Amino acid sequence: MMNYEPGGAPTEPPSHPPPPAIEARGLTVVRGDRTVLRGLGFTVRPGSITGLLGPSGCGKTTLMRAVVGTQAKATGDLQVLGHPAGHPALRPRIGYVTQAPSVYTDLTVRQNLDYFAAVLHPGRAHRDARNDAVTRAIGDVDLTTRADALAGALSGGQRSRVSLAAALLGTPELLVLDEPTVGLDPVLRRDLWDLFHRLAADRGTALLISSHVMDEAERCHRLLLMRDGRILADDTPEALRRRTRTATVEEAFLRLVDEAAPITEEASR
Numbered sequence: 639m640m641n642y643e644p645g646g647a648p649t650e651p652p653s654h655p656p657p658p659a660i661e662a663r664g665l666t667v668v669r670g671d672r673t674v675l676r677g678l679g680f681t682v683r684p685g686s687i688t689g690l691l692g693p694s695g696c697g698k699t700t701l702m703r704a705v706v707g708t709q710a711k712a713t714g715d716l717q718v719l720g721h722p723a724g725h726p727a728l729r730p731r732i733g734y735v736t737q738a739p740s741v742y743t744d745l746t747v748r749q750n751l752d753y754f755a756a757v758l759h760p761g762r763a764h765r766d767a768r769n770d771a772v773t774r775a776i777g778d779v780d781l782t783t784r785a786d787a788l789a790g791a792l793s794g795g796q797r798s799r800v801s802l803a804a805a806l807l808g809t810p811e812l813l814v815l816d817e818p819t820v821g822l823d824p825v826l827r828r829d830l831w832d833l834f835h836r837l838a839a840d841r842g843t844a845l846l847i848s849s850h851v852m853d854e855a856e857r858c859h860r861l862l863l864m865r866d867g868r869i870l871a872d873d874t875p876e877a878l879r880r881r882t883r884t885a886t887v888e889e890a891f892l893r894l895v896d897e898a899a900p901i902t903e904e905a906s907r
């Protein structure tokens with residue numbers, strides 16, 4: 639079958655369309671004596687922003703850890719950029735930013751990023767490319783004027799942005815961000831969401847972003863609403879609001895929670 643551009647010449651579909659950024663089928667994770675993720679199935683497309691929302695403890699971080707390959711006791715099928723999650727080939731292709739910023743407080747912003755860039759692309763031959771990547775990443779997160787400040791002298795929100803810049807260094811195809819906007823003021827939150835949209839649109843990056851902030855959900859292309867280790871809904875914000883006849887994603891989420899059968903402590907083991 640051929641694709642037709644409106645008013646243009648027919649174009650052949652690419653012979654090898656890119657695989658989904660993430661494809662989960664029956665993903666189950668046990669932590670301690672608890673089943674924390676319960677047979678999840680979902681797909682994340684390249685160039686899209688997927689919001690992962692749900693109450694504290696519902697399994698968002700566990701799901702992200704499974705995607706980046708750091709979660710033990712994950713069963714089912716979890717493919718990432720065409721490889722099983724955790725495959726060594728995925729390391730340079732995924733950026734992961736945890737809730738706790740991982741930066742060296744006794745180095746400047748630029749020194750931190752120089753260090754991470756050297757780990758990613760060691761050797762003198764890559765020095766110019768490394769410098770360019772560091773300068774670009776610092777600009778991406780709007781820290782150019784603080785590039786020579788010690789990371790220990792930055793605010794919490796600025797330190798989180800250094801972590802994000804480190805994740806952007808390798809131009810990852812998949813960015814997994816655990817609550818990246820916590821502690822940021824509204825202007826910075828808006829600027830970061832603009833950056834996320836630019837990364838998706840211009841670089842084709844897939845982003846999986848967890849958040850507690852429901853108004854951020856409206857900025858995502860798709861939403862995974864989670865509760866008690868299950869996916870309550872996997873849809874666009876607009877479709878969710880329409881389906882639940884609500885005005886906001888927050889109301890849609892509360893309606894879906896009310897409709898869902900409660901999971902007893904006994905059944906959760």
Ligand SMILES: Nc1ncnc2c1ncn2[C@@H]1O[C@H](COP(=O)(O)OP(=O)(O)OP(=O)(O)O)[C@@H](O)[C@H]1O
Pocket residue numbers: 669670671672674692693694695696697698699700701
């Ligand atoms: N190291 C651990 N050992 C056993 N259980 C754990 C461990 N870490 C987390 N859990 C449990 O796994 C469940 C999911 O935790 P997870 O951190 O994935 O939730 P979350 O949705 O990311 O929460 P938050 O929004 O508060 O970060 C919780 O019930 C938690 O108690």
